[in-house]
Amino acid sequence: MTPLEVQVIAIEGEDGIVAARQHARDLARRLGFRLVDQCRVATAVSELARNVARYASRGQGEVSIRELRSADGRIGMEVVVHDDGPGIIDIDQAMQAGFTSGNGLGMGLSGAKRLVDEFAIDTEIGRGTTVTIRKWRR
Amino acid sequence: MARAVVICIDKILIATVQDDLFDRDALQLQEDLAVGLETSNAEGILIDLSSVQTVDSFLGRLLNDVATSARLMGAETVVVGIQPQVAITLVELGLELRGVLTALNTEKGFALLRERLNTLRRGGL
Numbered sequence: 001m002t003p004l005e006v007q008v009i010a011i012e013g014e015d016g017i018v019a020a021r022q023h024a025r026d027l028a029r030r031l032g033f034r035l036v037d038q039c040r041v042a043t044a045v046s047e048l049a050r051n052v053a054r055y056a057s058r059g060q061g062e063v064s065i066r067e068l069r070s071a072d073g074r075i076g077m078e079v080v081v082h083d084d085g086p087g088i089i090d091i092d093q094a095m096q097a098g099f100t101s102g103n104g105l106g107m108g109l110s111g112a113k114r115l116v117d118e119f120a121i122d123t124e125i126g127r128g129t130t131v132t133i134r135k136w137r138r
Numbered sequence: 139m140a141r142a143v144v145i146c147i148d149k150i151l152i153a154t155v156q157d158d159l160f161d162r163d164a165l166q167l168q169e170d171l172a173v174g175l176e177t178s179n180a181e182g183i184l185i186d187l188s189s190v191q192t193v194d195s196f197l198g199r200l201l202n203d204v205a206t207s208a209r210l211m212g213a214e215t216v217v218v219g220i221q222p223q224v225a226i227t228l229v230e231l232g233l234e235l236r237g238v239l240t241a242l243n244t245e246k247g248f249a250l251l252r253e254r255l256n257t258l259r260r261g262g263l
Contacts, residue, residue, distance in 0.1 A: 017161065021192055022158065036226050036227065039226070040230070042192045047195060047231075050161075050194070050195075070194055087170075107195050110232070111233070115227065
């Protein structure tokens with residue numbers, strides 16, 4: 001993958017989960033991320049991709065993976081997980097509930113958030129959800 | 139190639155998991171272990187995760203479920219070979235392995251299972 005090129009993986013049900021996390025781990029490895037950070041990235045992507053497979057319409061969505069170069073020369077990666085699903089009514093509640101119960105999309109969201117450096121979620125009822133995560137090489 | 143191979147030795151079911159299970163493979167493994175406990179009259183399950191690079195909340199919960207249902211069938215479960223980076227990530231993910239014995243490797247896992255089963259046989263907790 002040439003620098004800054006975007007890799008897009010389609011999620012259609014559970015098959016996309018493994019592909020997404022393999023590609024994410026692969027980039028993390030090639031960028032020289034520490035093993036534990038490769039694992040964090042792969043796990044975070046797995047959680048987010050699974051949310052799409054489980055909760056999005058027809059389990060469809062897409063995962064975009066790309067390398068990042070910051071202005072001050074840091075190397076990192078960004079993964080954007082998007083679906084055109086039902087959207088999340090109350091993000092805070094979803095993340096808290098998931099964390100507490102260990103079930104549903106909340107655990108994936110709160111778990112992924114803890115594993116990465118930057119986490120942003122954009123959701124609209126009836127339109128879909130986009131989760132953006134970034135991790136920087138240490 | 140099968141993603142998770144289950145064999146039975148000395149009344150212990152041993153499951154060796156290849157890396158990157160699809161969800162359906164994990165569910166199949168869960169089923170194979172439950173059925174295997176019954177057909178082989180096994181008393182314990184040893185799950186070897188030393189080849190697994192990613193354990194997410196789905197697999198983590200599945201391991202908990204395997205241990206819980208094994209216990210319902212009178213068997214104990216030990217998970218061995220969790221890689222350091224996986225262990226760290228699991229903690230940060232906030233997933234607890236409940237009711238699952240753990241050991242560093244297969245040898246220690248067997249010893250732990252034997253010890254645990256002996257304790258249970260003597261009526262201990």
